[in-house]
Amino acid sequence: MAVQIYSPFNNFNFSNSKCFLTGQQLSSTEEKIQVFPQWLMSRYGLQDKPFKLLDESIATYKDLKLPCAAAVNEEFLEPLESEIAEAFAKGYEGVKALDELKLFQWVARLMYGILFNELQSGIRMQHAQGEEFSISQSLLHKFSHLHLMLQSINLPVVFEEFTPYSLFLFKVDNKEEEFGYRDEINTQTFALRVADFGLVMCLQDNASNQRYQREVYDKIKDETLHPIQFEEFSGRVFYSNYLFNRLPEYEVMPVGEEIFIEALPLRGFNSKPLFEEWVVKTYGQVVENFWKPWGFLLFEIIKDPNQPMSFLFNADGEFIKAKSIELPR
Template sequence: MTPTRISFEKWFERQYASMELCFLCGKTLTKDNSTKEHIFPQWILNKFDLWDKSITLLNGIRYDYKRSIIPCCNVCNNEHLSKLESIIKNGVEKGYQFFKENVPLIAIYQWCQLIFYKWLYKETFFKENVKDPHSEKIVRKENFESMSLNHLLLRSIDKRIKFENFFPGSIFICHLKTGQNASDNFDYLDAVPEQCIMLRLGEIGIVVMLADSEIQKYVFADQYRVYLSNILAPIQLKNLFIQCMYRQHLFNDPYSFELKDITDDSLTISQIPKENFTGDVYTEWLHTDYAILLNQVFGGGMHNYLVEKGIPSFLFDKDGNFKDRAFDSDGTILPNE
């Protein structure tokens, strides 16, 4: 198939809550080229028995995985996205060690950015309050417009985009314990303002900061090493996600981006320091705020997450050693015990 050449400006063809455009390339959809793209691909729904399961949207409503689809053209769906899905699927099927050693980080990043963007795109169609006919949408137009960088980074799936002197996000891949039921071995969490995502795919756990230029990966390498060198229970992976997300909440990005070498089909993104950047890249860690966050996720009372020193964690026992927790450990087992 000969690719259709379009002007660079068409890369950014996006419309709020539109079923008439491909969510990725912006092509106008017709009865001949229109397809439906599952937010979670069908191989995941099959592998983890999710066809009759549901996810909680940002408005608190449960929504079936099988109904979670968005508009996509046949070229993006059957060529570009299919190729990416094949890489991820092959890695997941072959297990943690193969996935970690062989699946390219750029493919993992693209796929996680894709899942994150597709959910938010879907939520442009849903009301914040389903009982109010005049309610705003979950993802409002101004929120959607602020996701233009996410969309640009996604175009690296179907266009030739070079990240010249940086990688767009921190990626952590963890080895996980698994349960007997297929659906118990899947989980998905995201934090929209912080641009963080967590996926649990059997024995493979993935936590990604989508917009931190790998800063967490390097600045906090020592703190995160224990997560990456042990087999974790699901609650411990979730604990890593919460810790990463809170750090991202404290993050002041010292960089901006420059687009150059632009053609109809390619571009280079270069990272440059922000002029007059002052202050710390990460602002002060507030233990009370972190305790509130942990209590919101795990329950048990905020007082259980206020410790005299260090950071409360389901990863360690009271003596600071790694805690080997059962697969089904939950927040009723307090951290640091």
Template sequence: MDMDMPLTQDHCFLCGEELTENTDEHIFPKWLLHKFNLWNKTITLLNGTLIPYRMLKIPCCNTCNNEHLSQLEIDISKAVDGGYDSFIQLDQDKIFYWAAKILYGLFFKELSLNVDQRNPTAGTIMSPEAMKKFQTLHMLLQGIRFPTEYISVKPYSIFIFKIYEYEEDDWQESNFDYFDSLIQTVYGMKMNDIGFILCIEDSGVQAEFGKDYFNKYMDKTLHPVQLKELYAKINYKEYLAKYSPRYMTIQNDHERIVQVIEPSGYLFDDWSQEFYAHALAHIWSSYPHLGLEDIYFPPNRVMSYLTNEDGSFKQLPKHIFAKK
């Protein structure tokens, strides 16, 4: 994000151009809202309030909307229609741009929403100062507009898993789920039999260092509760990161090269099972009987749906949670 880029409702969220007409981009695209019946369902914002998915729109110019973003949505929607086997064939840069646009779009939207609807003078949910944290993310998002080559590693880590798909009348689970973290900018989503977790700006570190760990789940079919456990592990690991993303960019009118500076040295603080248990309990909070006292056994034992006591994979049945 350009330091001088206006973060206002009369400028395009992506390119920053002033809007000559009132055009909007759905943060969660319309094809996704219709496919998973999300139009009238709600999502929780940073301040705890609920807003319908359909109302999550941000200002976008015609060029960005109808050319750059439109083609990206076509590619993603086709891959989702084809299921897991199709999705894993997709260029991961496209998944990154699509997911990162949703995350950035949510933060941008919160710039225009009052933190307290009863007190308009209390400020907005997201402040312009806080948005400065996402300047590098906005810079990376320009890859939607300009063909971009990353060297020598990707600026992100992405993990894609096959997940159980459910019928309309199935138990607790559904075919769509979304979870993210403002602090670590880690993002997770379930769409039918596709589950993916994305570290937005980790310079590819988790994909590299966690390769052996995560690869053992790539040929399994996971239960959604297992996807959330993996998300909790990745999110907490990112919380422990001691490095900041660094980039060097060369750009002309038609393309750009982004060199991702690979971090070195001591990359993470020490893992704490107690703090991890708190993070896991939070992400599992939608499930009954999975509070902190149910999953954490001091000093170091944390319940797992992913692995058995001997470390082997725990294959879960499709149905394990009844609706509340």
């Protein structure tokens, strides 16, 4: 019998009575898991810290939950969490040694968990106003494909000769207890800076940002970064993923007991470049936000539009060693 793909966006069912991953009926609406795993919340004391949703409402990290069948959690999600937690405990070297697909699945599960809570919040708010919940077709397209790829956790999914994400991993000289987290749900961009590492991931770009940022990444990937350097590179990736102007399309082919996902060519019949034009002022606004802990303002960052302020490279394009940067970590 062919394996069954669950598609919650077909009928927009985001109730707490169905498992988020498989769609199976739950025995209780209390059958849930945490979006941010307990080991991560305990390690960084996140449980009661505020988490701002897109509708401006405030939850706490521990409030964010996903309906999940106990058997699905036990068989598929807990082993993944254990592997990720063990890698994180070893720091940069442990994360570097991880199977990239496992890291992608973990990040996708976390991002989808936040999205699920955002959708529930939006549905409640619009229903309270007597309106039907609506979402743009482009976001529906992205979110449904995110959920499809997330099912590589519990189904025999094969990504046919393509990588669905871009991943950037660095060693970073962080403060011991610091938890640096950032996401952009609409573009599906994720950054995490903890322990002695930082990672940035674009979840559904078919490695396009990896190629776009290759020249910069190749210059710095083997260096230990100051946190402000990591935030600068994160800003570059968040901005470039915003400029990415394609909605990737996929061919999904269940064959026997496996599901093959093939990426269709990104260029298709579109003659436009894959990325919109890089605008220095807009990039400066992004970096200003990422550099808030250090207080740099937009006018300082883009004082010279041809060479915006950078802690990664000097005027000659050479990498700036983290130890030479005289700023607080």
